[in-house]
């Protein structure tokens with residue numbers, strides 16, 4: 001069965017990956033150049049230092065590249081930062097924004113994520129905007145409140161489904177090997193879908209909603225088969241081509 005919304009499997013290499021990692025990227029592109037690549041979109045968000053070389057490495061369009069953050073400004077005196085236009089020039093088509101590691105390590109707010117999203121769109125990038133509750137917020141029963149607030153604050157008003165992707169990543173599931181139950185993921189994604197439709201109408205119905213947090217080949221079929229889960233944002237398991245491709249393989253059966 002072909003899903004109504006074309007799935008997106010995105011890898012986030014985080015602060016991992018040196019030149020030799022480009023061999024893994026090539027292997028992912030090769031692995032997806034078969035019929036599997038016709039079933040889904042794949043993106044690997046590499047460290048900014050690798051983007052240009054990664055773009056030269058890719059021999060086909062089956063795998064796209066992304067950055068992991070961008071500044072709100074196009075140019076200027078912002079030492080150590082990188083603009084969306086620079087990511088685009090280096091070969092990116094996507095950028096991850098508001099990842100919980102940025103929200104924690106760099107105190108990024110919903111307001112800032114919203115401004116970065118507009119900067120990404122202006123540069124021609126699609127934004128993968130991350131939301132998700134911490135373990136404490138979950139224990140306090142505030143999961144949907146947190147997600148709702150982050151969606152409301154992080155998304156500009158003129159969202160379009162071809163340039164905006166939402167990734168639900170429970171913070172406590174990232175890199176821990178723990179995942180929510182299928183029922184909990186379904187509930188969170190159904191809630192996001194209804195909030196997005198209420199705010200953006202038909203565009204909200206078409207937005208891709210990714211699940212992220214300890215996605216592996218062993219749980220990919222279950223997680224990616226959940227209603228309103230339109231793909232995955234994969235951290236650790238995107239660093240090895242065999243692991244990433246095994247997750248993509250789930251779409252052969254879904």
Ligand SMILES: O=C[C@H](O)COP(=O)(O)O
Nearest residue numbers: 012174175213214235236
């Ligand atoms: O961006 C990716 C997520 O933080 C998930 O990371 P993980 O798959 O290593 O848990």
